[in-house]
Amino acid sequence: MTTRIPDPVFTLTTGPVNCYPEVLQALGKPVLYDQDPAFLQTYERVNLKAQAAFASANVPVILQGEPVLALEAVGASALSKEDVVLNLASGVYGDGYRSWLEPHAREYLEIRVPFNEVIDPASVAAMLAARPEIAVVTVCHHDTPSGTINPVKEIGEIVASGKAIFVIDAVSSFGGMEIMPEDVKADIFVAGPNKCLGCPPGLSLLAVSDKGWAKMKxxxxxxxxxILSxxxxxxxxxxxxxxxxxxxxAEINALEAALDLYLAEGPGTVWARHALTARACRAGIKAMGLELWAASEDFASPTTTAIRLPEGIDETALRQTMREVYGVVISAGRGATFNRLVRIGHMGPTARPIYALIAVTALGSAIARMSGKPCDVGAGAAAVMAVIDSMT
Amino acid sequence: MTTRIPDPVFTLTTGPVNCYPEVLQALGKPVLYDQDPAFLQTYERVNLKAQAAFASANVPVILQGEPVLALEAVGASALSKEDVVLNLASGVYGDGYRSWLEPHAREYLEIRVPFNEVIDPASVAAMLAARPEIAVVTVCHHDTPSGTINPVKEIGEIVASGKAIFVIDAVSSFGGMEIMPEDVKADIFVAGPNKCLGCPPGLSLLAVSDKGWAKMKxxxxxxxxxILSxxxxxxxxxxxxxxxxxxxxAEINALEAALDLYLAEGPGTVWARHALTARACRAGIKAMGLELWAASEDFASPTTTAIRLPEGIDETALRQTMREVYGVVISAGRGATFNRLVRIGHMGPTARPIYALIAVTALGSAIARMSGKPCDVGAGAAAVMAVIDSMT
Amino acid sequence: MTTRIPDPVFTLTTGPVNCYPEVLQALGKPVLYDQDPAFLQTYERVNLKAQAAFASANVPVILQGEPVLALEAVGASALSKEDVVLNLASGVYGDGYRSWLEPHAREYLEIRVPFNEVIDPASVAAMLAARPEIAVVTVCHHDTPSGTINPVKEIGEIVASGKAIFVIDAVSSFGGMEIMPEDVKADIFVAGPNKCLGCPPGLSLLAVSDKGWAKMKxxxxxxxxxILSxxxxxxxxxxxxxxxxxxxxAEINALEAALDLYLAEGPGTVWARHALTARACRAGIKAMGLELWAASEDFASPTTTAIRLPEGIDETALRQTMREVYGVVISAGRGATFNRLVRIGHMGPTARPIYALIAVTALGSAIARMSGKPCDVGAGAAAVMAVIDSMT
Amino acid sequence: MTTRIPDPVFTLTTGPVNCYPEVLQALGKPVLYDQDPAFLQTYERVNLKAQAAFASANVPVILQGEPVLALEAVGASALSKEDVVLNLASGVYGDGYRSWLEPHAREYLEIRVPFNEVIDPASVAAMLAARPEIAVVTVCHHDTPSGTINPVKEIGEIVASGKAIFVIDAVSSFGGMEIMPEDVKADIFVAGPNKCLGCPPGLSLLAVSDKGWAKMKxxxxxxxxxILSxxxxxxxxxxxxxxxxxxxxAEINALEAALDLYLAEGPGTVWARHALTARACRAGIKAMGLELWAASEDFASPTTTAIRLPEGIDETALRQTMREVYGVVISAGRGATFNRLVRIGHMGPTARPIYALIAVTALGSAIARMSGKPCDVGAGAAAVMAVIDSMT
Known part of the structure; x- marks a missing residue:
């Protein structure tokens, strides 16, 4: 029998995230027959709570799989063989969406920026002017592998002035910052309960506008x-x-608990603690002389802090050291960002500023340990605490 | 605020089923990052336990969605546009599989029997002899909407003697009776954790033979x-x-708990209590003068008892009465069997003979109440108990 | 390693009882520091909810141990060496209370009736008239080992007209029938969360009147x-x-969940399902030709049905048969009622009429099996169902 | 409706402590009848596991209340009116034990040291020589309100050479450091599951030697x-x-999970992480210029770090600041140490070195915030990490 690897002390990842205790308890509720009137009522109630969280005129759709299912389903459902689609790629996830768009479209267009930058709304306006037949515009709001936030509100205004529908992947930003489908004029808006809402992976949430429904129909x-319908x-x-x-x-029961927490705490309060945690984290990172991945802090995500790997440090070894010595797990880069950065999640239950202290200190200490060069962990810790102190 | 509908006292359905308490507790385990070494180890371990449960040479595949995902994925993955597929339809589920087969195949063939009968292996042999180019044979082992068990072992011998691969939907039989992929010469074998293993819906399990992998590759x-890959x-x-x-x-953690229970109790012991519960149930049903749906008890399922609706009884009203008056929920018919039968599940935690007493008595009492005609509930209860007494 | 004995299918005992699922989930809440402001608030809130359940002017006391602690503490706290105490003993528990009263009192008096009878209020009035110096009167409302209910309202009126304080052990009746401290003029009233409220054992609840507090002070x-304070x-x-x-x-968290359930369902509704379950159970018992322990159904408890053991049946063997063959656990007699009766609990989550069916049928079947003589289990089941049908 | 106070982010107290997740899950197991054979087996098994944890020849006793019950019960059970008892008081708990000893004894003797010191074994030897009739010697191993560890092994040797029995309160040390009843020649040894074993409060564990049993009998x-028996x-x-x-x-189920964790991880490994956490914590405290309460680090507890309050800082306000600004809860002093120190617990799940970082940094930051004087939080954090780095 193999020895079991012990659980880490802290999971400070960009998802799956630690769940709220109330969510874990809700998973343990008795599992009812799906056609039982009590469950039918629960399912309706959960949808209405999700609608409240979306502040949306339409009742959302829950799909029974984590957000990759939703994103693939949107590609298959929204795009017809007649369509020209414009995808805005500012990171690994935005870029990767191509594979679920291109096969369904007549033509695939792309605006592409370096993966530590974000999309310029003007470029979208220009492209739409040049190619007025574009039927669908897609964008990843928070490109998690980069920890950067695209200006979807501005882009949404531009798209909404034309006939195209606007598809937003808000999987890892919804619930952790101010982003709601109708505010940003999204026609299809994909959220992930397993990120800032603090649920386990297994479901996705979609807000669809009337225009979005019409397009699919x-x-x-x-x-x-x-399953893709x-x-x-x-x-x-x-x-x-x-x-x-x-x-x-069981996942529906968990989602209800998460939505209850979110609505009871108040979205504004939840967003504020995400923002504060990220801000404290960035301050700590910079104080230790490390570099943020995002080209500008203006678009650094409040739900993920991506840090450029120092020269000579191997990402896998770094994360392994952090886990083994300090018990702290953070996220790897993915694809083009793999071995170029590491990422600290501030999502749901871990979006509390004191977690920034843990992440910053463990990261700095591990880098010092591996590089043999000093890394001012004390300065990092002090900077984290100074931000918390100044904001509370 | 709408009043919440209270949970029923007993859920005796054909799935989703009541989960084992250990499974519900496992759902509440801390949710780890999926790339965490401890979770990677868990995932491997769960697969190896599933392999043990399948008594299979190959490690199974877990798909991240309830078995409809698996069945659709098998259609898309196993069938090419060159293939002739033979589907054996003895019930609503077997029949319905057509929609995930036909679009992927060159030609769709079918052997079809009334939905209270089962497939005759000789008919399969005859068809394969007539159409030797058949590349894929598909069958639903336990057609849940009918509560009938197809003779897959005999059919498997026949298919295996040719070149076709054999696909079995064992979603609602695996874990509740003796059915293992290699015993029945299955090349792709789909099981559902949310049936006789007592898990919540959200995953599927596939055993694939070398021949099955080769076909898909x-x-x-x-x-x-x-998601369909x-x-x-x-x-x-x-x-x-x-x-x-x-x-x-979280669902993976639940599946591990369910497999631990299954392997620790011993598959033979688990199957025996499913069989006894079903036998007691059928005895009770017959003692009340009600009629089993299955044309012969020889192929009545040990995991589901389907009962023909008495003349003049509306299924929805019947199930509603059972729930409201006695707190007992059972399953509806589906599609062609809707409003023609009701179904009592004997799956996982409810595959204990005393549950047959509850189901039989509640059903008989509700029918008497609705029809105004006597239904000998006492005889039903006594017959259930007599079977339990004679077997223990 | 010894093989683990499997859990029974149904626990239909008189306590500890099966807990409500919501209570089990609440046990899993994070355990806070007891001086944490959030826990201090919870503790206050739970007490106020208990006060609401007691419909009492004073806030109750929670003691940190199951009701034996409370009963011993009441003996030690309420009785001084100057006091004459009158104990009303109609069963094993009432009788046993002597051991926690006599050592603390100047004189111990008793009114005693056969353990299948209940106290006659007139006898209390006569004793109080004869011995006006009696300072404390104690009674067990529901003497669980007999399943009988003493007329505490009538007795309370009599005691209240004098100077004595009135102590009621309502451990296994509160929450399952209409019994509230001020209605019955109790000065100290002991309730047990681990009975009809559906909590695990580990706490007790006391309602104390001003007169009760004054006496202790x-x-x-x-x-x-x-611990006895x-x-x-x-x-x-x-x-x-x-x-x-x-x-x-953790037990406080569980108690909160139980009180929430009780208050949300409505005490009257909760009592009604206890009463109906007991009534259906008694009907089934009598229909099988078995004999109730209580001399009259007028005072048979709605939370426990005690059944006289048939000649020649050993209690331990009977309960063992019920558990092994049918998976049903019921309670033994205790002390003077041991091996003279068995008891079926209708408490909290099992106070639902369909459970009477299970208990009656399993009991009758086991007796038939052991005695070799027929026991009309069918008639028992039919009688249970007839009561349910007539009442709903 | 009053607003609910949110839970803190981290509970780093000296008990009740955060429970292990496995313990919280075990609390949610179905609650069986206490006389059910499966529960009787569980109870026996839990006792045997506790015996293994105690490495003791005798099977321990579980009392159904938190350790104050056990300590009071020991006073009442071990002391007779003929006995001279010697109590060793080096802190608030040792001192307070007097109230449960003196009333039961003929004569109460005491050796007393300042509450930041520990007992000198020589003083015990001298007292026993002077008063050879002493029948019982009592000591608090880890006087939690001071965070100091008495040299019970040395004292045990001395006591064991005479006729007196030796009673040790190891409530908050057992499970977090090397302390086992027979090693230290304890005749009655009280442990608390709700401290280093990571259980909720509600039970106590007693190891009793043959000499201890004989004395009580x-x-x-x-x-x-x-309840005191x-x-x-x-x-x-x-x-x-x-x-x-x-x-x-339910608490017994939780205790089993805790003992399983303790024995599976290995007591030596568990003790080592407690020791490392405390060592890192003390280093951080000193690096910030704060003062440990213990007069010498030689006897500072590995399960609690007590820090002298800086001049002018109010304890209640300090702990409130730590909770409100950083989400961190630590323990107050008690009695004579109240408002003179604060205490950080390193117990069970929080005995992991990274928690020392949180506690030290939050404490230093709160003191700086309140005093308006700088407190080198960065140095504190760096010192914590340096200890971790040097030891792993």
Whole structure:
């Protein structure tokens, strides 16, 4: 029998994240038959709470799989073979969306910036002017592998002035900062409960505007009778309607607990503690002489802090040292950012400023230990605390 | 605020089922980062335990969605546009599989029997002899909406003597009776943790033979980089391999608890209590003068008892009465069996003979109440107990 | 390693009882420091909810141990060496209370009836008239080992007309029937969360009238600085007051969940389902030709049904058979009722009429199996269902 | 409705402590009837695991209340009116034990040292030589309100050479450092599951030597039939023996999980992480120019670090600041140490060195904030990390 690897002390990742205790308890509720009236009522109620969290006119859709399912389903459902799609790629996730767009479209267009930059709204305006037939514009709001935030509100204004629908991947920003589908004129807006809402992975949340529904409904290629169908679930939230297939009962119970917490604490309060944690974290990182990945702090994410790896430090070894010596787990880069940066998540239960202290100090200490060169961990810790002190 | 509908006292359905308490507790474990070494180890260990439960030479695949995902993925992955597929339809689920087979195949063939009968292996042999180019044979082992068990062992022998691969949907039978992929010569075998293993819905388990893997690998249309891909997950169980996307961490923890229970109790012991519960249930049903749906008890499922609705009884009203008056929830028919039968599940934690007493008595009492005609509930209860007494 | 004995399927005992799922989940809440402001607030809130459940003018006391602690503490706190105490003994528990009364009193008096009878209020009036110096009258409301209910309201009127304080052990009746401290003029009233409220054992609840507090305060022998002190806890519910010692944090969280359930469902609704379950149970028992222990159904408890053991049946063997063959656990007699009766609990989550079916049928079947003589289990089941049908 | 005070982020107290997740999950197990064979087996098994943890020849006793119950019960059970008792008081808890000793003894003797010192074994030898009739010697091993460790091994050798029994309160040290009853020649040894074992408060554990049992058995005043009886529970661990009263079922399940964790991780490993955490914490405290309470680090506890309050800082305000600004809860002083020190617990799940960083930094920052004078938080953090780095 292999020895079990012990759990870390702290999971400060960009998702899956530590869940709120109330969410873990809700997972343990009795699992009801999905057609039981009590569960049908629960499912409707959860959808209405998600609608409140979205501050949206339409009732959202819950898909029964983590957000990759939602993103793939959006590609398949929203794009028809007649469509020109414009994808805005400022990071690994935005870039990667191509694979779920291009096969469904007539033509795939892209605006692309370095992965530590963000999209310039003017470039979108220019492209839309040049190619007025663009039917769908897609963007990743928070490109998690870079920890950067695209200006979706400005882009949304531009897209909304035309006929294209606007698709936003807000998986790892929704719930951790001010971003709501109608504010940013999103037609399809994908959120991930397993990020800033503090749920386990297994579900996705979609807000769809009337324009978004209309686009999918007139798409002859939109999946039906498939795990990839969004249309099948349009009315599934209604108590009297059947589910296309069995929803993930335990995860729905967990989502309700997470939404209850979010609405009870108050979105503004939740966002503020995400922002403060990230700000304290960035201050600590800089005080230790380390470099943020984002080209400007103006668009550094309040839910993820990405730090450029110092010369000569191997990412895998660094994260392993942090875990083994200090018990702290943070996230790796992905794809093009792999071995170029590490990422500290500030999401849900870990979006509390004292966690920035842990992350900064463990990171600095591990780098010092590995490089043999000093890293002023004390300055990092002091800078974190100074931000907290100044803000509270 | 709407009044909350109270939970029922007993959920005796055919899935989602009541979970084992240990499974509910495991859902509440801390949610780790999916790339955390401790979770990677857990994921590998769970796969190896699933392999033990399958008594299989190959390590199984876990897909991150309830079994409809697996069944759709098998259709997309196993069938190429060159293939002739033979589907064996003895019930609503077997019949419905057509929609995930036909679009991927060159030609769709079917053997079809009334939905209270099962497939005759000789008919399969005849069809394979007539159409030797058949590349894939598919069957639903336990067609849950009918509560009937197809003779897959005999069919498997026949298919294995040719070149076709054999796909079995054992979603609602695996774990509740003796059915293991290699015993029945399955090449792709789909099991559902949310049935007889007593897990919540959200995952599926696949056993794939070498022949099955080869078929999918040489299929140019097999999905890759998609929620529908099985191939992407082939090696994902290995600790050192990345996941195609984030697995459902909490559900994996639950599955481990369920497999631990299954292996510790002993599959034979688990199957025996399913069989006894079903036998007691059928005895009770017959003693009250009600009629089983299955044309012969020889192929009535040990995990579901389907009962033909008496003349003049509305299914929805019947199930509602059972829930409201006695607190007992059972399953509806589906599709072609809707409003023609009701179904009592004997799955996982409810596969204990005393539950047959509850189901039989509540059903009989509700029918008497609704029809105004006597239904000998006492005889039903006595018959249930007599079977338990005679077997223990 | 010894093989683990599997859990039973149903625990239909008179306490400890199965807990409500919500209570089990609440036990898993994070355990806070007892002096943490959030826990101090919780403790106060739980006391206020208990006060609401008691419909009492005073805030109750929670003692940190199951009700035997409370009963012993009441003996030590309420009785001084000057006192004459009158104990009303209609069962094993009432009788046993002597051991915690006599050592603290000047004189111990008793009214005693056979353990299948209840106290006649007139006998109390006569005794109080004869011995006007009686300072304390004690009674067990529901003598669980007999399943009988004493007429405490009538007795309370009589006691209240004099100077004595009235102590009621309502451990296994409170929460399952209409019994509230001020209605029955109790001065000290002991309730047990681990009975009809559906909590685990580990706490007790006391309602104390002004007269009750005054009696304890003027008692020079009342314990202080001891686990047996009630006085130490008088103000401990107030957020700003320290605890005498660390309360059982997890059990307090569980109690809150139980009180929430009780108040939300509505005490009247809760009592009604206890009464219906007991009534259905008694009907089933009688229909099988078995005999109730209580001399009259008029005072048979709605929270426990005690059944006289048939000639020649050994209690231990009977309960063992019920558990092994049918998975059903019921309670044994205790002391003088041991091996003379068995008891079925209708408490909290099991106070739902369908449980009567299980208990009756399993009991009848086991007796038939052991005695070799027929026991009309069918008639028992039918009688249970007939009561349910007639009442709903 | 009053607003709920949010939970703190970190509870770094000296008890109640944060529980291990596995312990919280175990609390949610189904609650069985205490006489159920499965629970009787569990109770026996838990006692045998506790015996393994104690490395003791005798099976321990579990009392159904937090350790104040055990300590009071020991006073009542071990001391007779013939006895001279010697109590060794080096702190608030040792001192306070007088109230549970003196009333039961013929004569109460005391050796007393300042509350930041520990007992000199030579003084015990001298007292025993002077008063050879001393029958009982009592000591608090870890006087939690001071965070100091008495040299019980040396004292035990001295006591064991005479006839007196040796009683040790190891409530807040057992499980967090090398202290086992037979090693230190304890005759009665009280441990608290709610400290270093990471359980909720509600139980106590006693190891009793043959000499200890003999002393209690020949004591005519030893309680029987009382919550304060230890003798009643002597054989209660045996599966075939009845319980004196209902044990706290859920807490017993939790204790089993805690003992499983302790034995699986290995006591030596557990002690080492407690020691390292405390050492790192002390280094951080000193680096910030704060003063440890203990007169010498030689006897500073590995499970609690007590820090002298700087001039002019109010303890309550300090702890409140730490909680409100940083989310960190630590313990207050008690009695004579109240408002003179604060205490950081390193117990069970929080005995991991990274927690020292949090506690030190939050403490230093709060002091700086309140005093308006600088406190070198950076130096504190760096010192903590340096200790961790040097030891791992």
């Amino acid at each position: 007139r798409n002859p290629n939109a999946p039906r009778g498939s 969004i249309l099948d679930w349009e009315d599934a939230w209604k108590r009297e309607k059947p589910f296309p297939f069995t929803p993930s009962v | 040489r299929n140019p249309n097999a999905p890759r980089g998609s 099985i191939l992407d997950w082939e090696d994902a169980w290995k600790r050192e391999k990345p996941f195609p996307f984030t697995p459902s961490v | 003027r008692n020079p022998n009342a314990p202080r600085g001891s 009630i006085l130490d806890w008088e103000d401990a519910w107030k957020r700003e007051k320290p605890f005498p010692f660390t309360p059982s944090v | 020949r004591n005519p005043n030893a309680p029987r039939g009382s 230890i003798l009643d529970w002597e054989d209660a661990w045996k599966r075939e023996k009845p319980f004196p009263f209902t044990p706290s079922v």
